[in-house]
Amino acid sequence: MRSLLYPEWLIDGSGNPPLHNQVVVLEGDRITAVEPAATVAARPDDTVSHLPETTLLPGLINNHVHLVLPGDNTPFLPWADLQSDATLALWAEHNAQVSLRAGITTVRDCGGRKAVVINLRDAQRLGVAGGAQVITCGWPITITGGHTRFFGGEVDGIDGVTRMVRYAVSLGVDFIKVMGSGGGTPGSLAQFPAFKLEEMRAIVETAHGLGRKVCVHCIATDSIRIAVEAGVDLIEHAMFYGPDGLPHYDERVAEQLAQAGIPVTPTMQVNRDMIERTTGPEQEGWLRRREGHQQAVDGLRRLGVPLLAGSDAGWRATSFDSFWKELDELASAGMTPVQAVRAATAAVTAALGMADEFGAIKPGQRADLLIAHGDVSTDLSYLQQVHSVYQNGELVV
Ligand SMILES: [Zn+2]
Structure with a gap:
């Protein structure tokens, strides 16, 4: 019929x-x-x-989410540490359902605790869980003391990262996520790279040898440089932070990125949602971050870097049913609305090697x-x- x-x-x-x-x-x-x-x-x-x-x-495909996090401005610590794996799995399924009702039929999960999101994906395949189709990395691989270490992915050294990539693939991850710099986790340093070039190369070589793509969270400019040199497949955020902790768009690094043809998922909605939530000096800080990031994203777009739409839903105050705002942010960085739709659909499946399917x-x-x-x-x-x-x-x- x-x-x-x-x-x-x-x-x-x-x-x-x-x-x-x-x-x-x-x-x-x-x-x-x-x-x-x-x-x-x-x-x-x-x-x-x-x-x-x-x-x-x-x-729509939301190319960067964290299904186990609430996205309602609850501080993720100690919140994430206080939940059991079972509770996180139920949260994740709820957020996949919320996404689907908002027209998002697929989400790429960029990190939860241990195997929780892998378990959800497998439950979807068994027909006992619903919501947007989940593509998952399991947990992010991070250095000792690194960003999202509370998800269980702390590891160092060539042997250590090699073992962890092999272990993650054995549990059935769809791709590998690496924290290339610090981020919002206290004690991790967003303005400095995390893994050394040799470690990043070992991750890429091991993952590629096992048929998995590698995406890297990059806040620091130096982390983008290392990721490009190591031959990663996707870059998240690309915020171009200098050692002073402020955004300084670096045209030379952007050109290396463009030449390598690596797609970037800038996750711009996080700034917008925080601007809407805050006032006074705190809001001014988020406004500055947004301005710096929009300049970087516009620069990448002009150089022809493929830009993908992912909202970082779950993180801070970014909800799962407001993904249209990420497309709108891409439009304010120079895309037309139909190009922004492409960034949330065909451009993502092209980048993930799934364009023949959806x-x-x-x-x-x-x-x-x-x-x-x-x-x-x-x-x-x-x-x-x-x-x-x-x-x-x-x-x-
Ligand atoms: Zn994220």
Whole structure:
């Protein structure tokens, strides 16, 4: 049995302007045709949905989340230490459900405690847990005293990191996440690189040898340099902090990054959410961070670095149902709305090597779709007005 969907506007994920008067045909879990509406005749047993004043687009992919964290401005310490693994798993499933209701059909989890998020992904595959499809690194690999050490990934030295990558892969992680510099964890130093080049190379070599990509959290400029030199696959944040703890966009490092063709997920929404939550000097600090980061992201965009949309949901005050804001931040750093949609769909699956499977509205792709009220190509805030969501061809919202 087929479903025929007739939206007013169609954004296919390619970054091209929206199409009009199209029909999208679903059969089973696949998109089987995308044609001008007049060319497909409905059969008696087809389900026909006329969707005036709506935009149909690929289900969104949030390329950087932390499902085990609440994202409601609760300080993550001691919070994370006080929860059992079972409670964190339930939180993670809840956050995957919240994401799905907001039109996010896939999330890439960039780190939880130990195997909790791997267990959730496996439970989804067994059909006993729901929500957005989870792609997971398990936990982030971090130096002694490093960022998110409370998730259980502290390790040092070439032997140590090699062993940990092998162990993570044996538990079934989809990719490897490394903390290339410190971050918001007290005692970790965001303005300095964490792992040495030799350690980073060992991580990349071991992971690649086992068929896994490596993504690296980089706040410090020197951590970006090390990650590029080690040949990593993806960079998170790219905030270009100098040793003084302030953002200093470095065109030379950005050019190395562009030449290597490494995609960046800048996670800009965290700043925006904190600006909305704070006042006075604290707010001024977040405003400065945002300005520095937007300048860096605009610079990377001009150099042709592929930019991917990931909100860091779970972290600080970034919720799982407000991902449209990350797309809006990318737009304020110079992208058009349809390019921002591409950054949250086809550009992600291209970067992850999954473009044949999902992320676009075209025949053969998995039927993960978001239908939103309004013309999303004119205003990304229409993404909040969810009409319906399909996952694997099933109407789930
Ligand atoms: Zn993160």
